[in-house]
Amino acid sequence: MMAAVLEIDDxxxxxxxxxxxxxxxxxxxxxxxxxxxxxxxxxxxxxxxPHQVVRLVQMEQSDEVLSSRFIxxxxxxxTCATRCPQKIDIASINDxxxxxxxxxxKVVPGTAVPTFNDLFLSAxxxxxxxHELSLMAAFKLHxxxxxxxxxxxxxxxxxxKLPLIGSHVGQRREREAMFLRARRGEM
Amino acid sequence: xxxxxxxxxxxxGTAKDFYLSTLAVASKLDLDLPELKDWICCGSTAAHSSDxxxxxxxxxxxxxNAKGKTVAVACAACYSRLKTANSRISGDPAIRxxxxxxxxxxxxxxxxxxxxxxxxxxxxxxxxxAKAVCRPLSxxxxxxxxxxxxxxxxxxxxxxxAENPTLMDQLIEAIGATPVDWPHKTECxxxxxxxxxxxxxxxxxNEILSMAKAAGVDCIATxxxxxxxxxxxxxxxxxxxxxxxxNLPVLYFTQLLGLALGCSAAELSLRSLMVxxxxxxxxxxxQG
Numbered sequence: 376m377m378a379a380v381l382e383i384d385d386x387x388x389x390x391x392x393x394x395x396x397x398x399x400x401x402x403x404x405x406x407x408x409x410x411x412x413x414x415x416x417x418x419x420x421x422x423x424x425p426h427q428v429v430r431l432v433q434m435e436q437s438d439e440v441l442s443s444r445f446i447x448x449x450x451x452x453x454t455c456a457t458r459c460p461q462k463i464d465i466a467s468i469n470d471x472x473x474x475x476x477x478x479x480x481k482v483v484p485g486t487a488v489p490t491f492n493d494l495f496l497s498a499x500x501x502x503x504x505x506h507e508l509s510l511m512a513a514f515k516l517h518x519x520x521x522x523x524x525x526x527x528x529x530x531x532x533x534x535x536k537l538p539l540i541g542s543h544v545g546q547r548r549e550r551e552a553m554f555l556r557a558r559r560g561e562m
Numbered sequence: 563x564x565x566x567x568x569x570x571x572x573x574x575g576t577a578k579d580f581y582l583s584t585l586a587v588a589s590k591l592d593l594d595l596p597e598l599k600d601w602i603c604c605g606s607t608a609a610h611s612s613d614x615x616x617x618x619x620x621x622x623x624x625x626x627n628a629k630g631k632t633v634a635v636a637c638a639a640c641y642s643r644l645k646t647a648n649s650r651i652s653g654d655p656a657i658r659x660x661x662x663x664x665x666x667x668x669x670x671x672x673x674x675x676x677x678x679x680x681x682x683x684x685x686x687x688x689x690x691x692a693k694a695v696c697r698p699l700s701x702x703x704x705x706x707x708x709x710x711x712x713x714x715x716x717x718x719x720x721x722x723x724a725e726n727p728t729l730m731d732q733l734i735e736a737i738g739a740t741p742v743d744w745p746h747k748t749e750c751x752x753x754x755x756x757x758x759x760x761x762x763x764x765x766x767x768n769e770i771l772s773m774a775k776a777a778g779v780d781c782i783a784t785x786x787x788x789x790x791x792x793x794x795x796x797x798x799x800x801x802x803x804x805x806x807x808x809n810l811p812v813l814y815f816t817q818l819l820g821l822a823l824g825c826s827a828a829e830l831s832l833r834s835l836m837v838x839x840x841x842x843x844x845x846x847x848x849q850g
Binding site for chain 1: 571572574575576577578600601602603605606607608609610611612613614615616619620623660663664665666710711714715716724748749750752753754755757758759760762765766795831833834835836
């Protein structure tokens with residue numbers, strides 16, 4: 376799309392600004408001081424920097440924001456939000472953008488983070504808790520990164536860092552129902 | 563004070579040593595930390611970056627089960643999620659109502675949540691801990707590493723100064739060791755990208771290890787399972803990637819406390835550490 380064109384994202388009738396404000400501080404208060412970017416641990420490698428994301432949200436440039444690598448590389452460290460002189464919660468804005476990016480099928484190719492998140496939540500739904508070894512195995516199978524970190528497994532098992540069997544919590548049926556209610560009640 | 567302990571998933575696996583050393587320290591200080599019955603995962607980063615309602619509901623389900631007791635947490639990530647959910651639920655009636663529908667319980671967001679560092683500093687007190695020390699860690703230079711989620715966002719965690727927290731430093735001082743000033747106390751290690759985007763972790767954790775090394779410390783002390791895993795288990799990869807040599811042990815602060823309070827190496831599961839602290843500890847005559 377042409378960068379100069381203002382595109383109002385109207386999925387679910389809500390603009391980028393609306394999903395980003397979430398009833399708290401409006402992203403419109405940003406005056407581009409770049410304090411967020413100065414402290415951001417991934418700004419130097421990302422395709423967008425935090426202050427640029429906020430500016431693009433102000434301008435409703437949804438394609439640029441929702442298909443950026445940045446939103447998936449943000450570590451949720453909250454340095455940006457902590458230091459923002461206007462108290463804009465950039466880290467939470469980013470969470471909202473990830474949700475929107477996935478819902479509107481704009482996730483940048485090459486990131487495995489959404490897959491990891493899905494597997495993580497599905498493990499909670501089924502078992503109630505995360506069993507790290509099972510989660511790692513599922514992630515490897517889904518992403519075909521079969522050999523990544525394979526060298527560490529024997530030592531981690533020897534050091535008792537990866538129990539072969541994880542603890543379970545009962546009440547799976549109740550939990551599945553809870554997840555379903557959460558999906559229906561999406562905020 | 564009545565506590566109930568929320569260990570979280572990491573303490574059930576890769577951070578078993580954090581679990582064991584937390585309980586060992588509690589026992590030395592006569593603290594009763596019964597485990598929250600049937601606790602479930604807090605949802606972690608996966609929940610807050612994909613489903614905001616679930617990210618509030620999972621912690622709320624746990625917190626409403628605490629029945630008014632103070633929830634003691636060791637994992638910094640669980641701590642952050644539980645406190646964030648409390649703040650959102652108690653601060654917004656609409657969120658509270660939605661969460662109530664999901665968990666089937668009108669949880670009000672007021673169950674107190676404390677990190678074990680806060681509990682030791684504020685409820686137990688440094689003077690009582692100092693009195694219980696039977697093996698002061700004299701001569702041990704420690705970089706106290708807080709990471710992101712204890713102190714940020716400060717409006718929600720209320721933990722300590724967001725840019726220069728000192729709760730851990732003060733405890734480390736109370737057990738006779740020397741906390742050093744260093745600039746990366748609250749920098750991010752890459753956290754949850756340990757599996758899903760490892761290159762971020764290697765880079766950020768390298769900066770932290772490099773700063774700690776430059777500060778001339780014997781070890782790093784952490785209060786978060788993800789920080790510990792990234793700095794310790796990935797240290798060899800980081801050294802290879804950046805042609806560095808660190809050999810810096812990364813211990814949980816509870817393992818250091820436990821050593822000073824007279825726990826054995828086995829009770830603190832020191833063998834679980836990838837970079838062994840043995841040479842440092844034996845040089846100072848501090849073996850468990």
